[in-house]
Amino acid sequence: QVQLVESGGGSVQAGGSLRLSCxxxxxxxxxxxxxxxxxxxxxxxxWVAHIYIGKGSSYYADSVQGRFAISRDSAKxxxxxxxxxxxxxxxxxxxxxxxxxxxxSVAAMDYWGQGTQVTVSS
Numbered sequence: 001q002v003q004l005v006e007s008g009g010g011s012v013q014a015g016g017s018l019r020l021s022c023x024x025x026x027x028x029x030x031x032x033x034x035x036x037x038x039x040x041x042x043x044x045x046x047w048v049a050h051i052y053i054g055k056g057s058s059y060y061a062d063s064v065q066g067r068f069a070i071s072r073d074s075a076k077x078x079x080x081x082x083x084x085x086x087x088x089x090x091x092x093x094x095x096x097x098x099x100x101x102x103x104x105s106v107a108a109m110d111y112w113g114q115g116t117q118v119t120v121s122s
Contacts, residue, residue, distance in 0.1 A: 001027045002111040004096050009116030012086055016120070020081040022096030022113060033103040034079040036070065038118070040092040048094070050103040051079060059103075063089075086120045094118050 008020040022034060035050035049070040051058045058070045069082040079096060093115040102108035 002030060002098060004098065004111055004113035006094060006096050006113040006116040009094060009118045011119040011121065014087055014120055014122050016086050017082070017084045018086065018118060020083065020094055020096075020116060020118075022079040022081075024077040024079070024098070028077050030100055031098050032100050034072065034096060034098045035103050035109070036079075036081050036094060036096055037106060037109075038090075038092040038094045040089075043092075045095070045106050047104045047106070049081065052103075083118070086118075088120050088122050091118060091120045 003025045005023045006020060008018060010018060012018055031053050033050045033052045036048040037045050038048050039045040047061055048064055049060045049068055051070045051072055060068060067085045072079045095115045096113045097109035097111060099108050099110045
């Protein structure tokens, strides 16, 4: 119903920045919020941030507050995650996801992208 494709991952040194993109297609009228999650090796997948498509209001996990910024370009059906002051603990696979009503629960997400790898070296 909805297809999500992430891009923009890569390898950076601590203190560096990356900008991730999540391009949506298909039945995008179903999208209420778009969320970013990440999963470090050997750990569970955790919520990072989400944005409400209508108002554009955004929310962040404490671990990234003040360093990351989520935004959207509705005309392009694309959500971005600007990541600044990256630290080694930010390393992981980053996924965007969406659900008609839920924004933070991994289990509730209906649609997921394939993920994009972010590696931060000290």
